[in-house]
Amino acid sequence: MLTRKQLELLDFIQKRVARDGVPPSFDEMKDALDLRSKSGIHRLITALEERGFIRRLAHRARAIEIVKLPEAMEKPGFKPKVVEGDRKAPPKGAMPVSAEVMELPLMGRIAAGVPIEAISEVSHHVAVPGSMLSGRGQHYALEVKGDSMIEAGINDGDVVVIREQSTADNGDIVVALVEGHEATLKRFRRRGHMIALEAANPAYETRVLPEDHVKVQGKLVGLIRSY
Structure with missing residues (x-):
């Protein structure tokens, strides 16, 4: 329906x-x-x-x-x-584009460091391989700002692909909404009625918050890096 x-x-x-x-x-x-x-x-x-x-x-x-x-x-x-549009065929010798490439909205920047204000506006769209979109459901992309997740292989300037979901398992890297207005990218751990948001950089402390102060907005399922 x-x-x-x-x-x-x-x-x-x-x-x-x-x-x-x-x-x-x-x-x-x-x-x-x-x-x-x-x-x-x-x-x-x-x-x-x-x-x-x-x-x-x-x-x-x-x-x-x-x-x-x-x-x-x-x-x-x-x-x-x-219905065919007006895009021309790729020139000879060009690498073919996979039929599974999808466009995702890039929602702006996500803090891999100190949380920044929640993100809600689309800045533009990015193409990602369909194989990166794990499971069913909505996906979106975010640009990483900061270095708190470098030991998880996530660098400043990377684009992360996020599957929208409101739950997470211990160890998942998630987009967390903190106290209703700050969004951050961290590893999720539940400790009883508390939630620990762990960085992957020893220079940053783990934040431990009451479970009602943290809302999971999505799980990391892929990463795009430009060189």
Whole structure:
């Protein structure tokens, strides 16, 4: 079953494809659904793809295949339609892009050091291998600021891939929201009714907080580094 917003977006895409022969841009989708940022559209697109209603195609800009429609939207004779964008084929000798490459919203910076204010706005999108997106659910990316996780192989300036979830096992590296307004990247440990947020750098002390002061917002599932 689709949510109201998912159904609205699928209907908007289907109508624009039927009218113009090309799918709408993320900006057009955002305006049509009256959303404040494109991150909301990205999440709706991902949800529709996971439920098998659409398929995003590699190597083509703004290319979406409508695989099926809900019963309420189905029309006689409906067939999936591939909509090609205007991206040119890669030049000869270029490395092919994997069909499993996905775009994730980069939500800004996350502190691997002293916590910084919580992050909620998308700065841009980054392409990541689909194999990095472990399990089902929403994913997003964050740029690391600081050096408190260097012994876990996470350096200042790295981009971490996070799967959204509200629980964690001991030893997981998580995005933790501290006291409702600070976000930090740390290793998670539960100690009774307390939560320890451990750095991976001896220069930083472990923070131990009451469990109701810490909210897990996601788990680290991948890392991207530029040289």
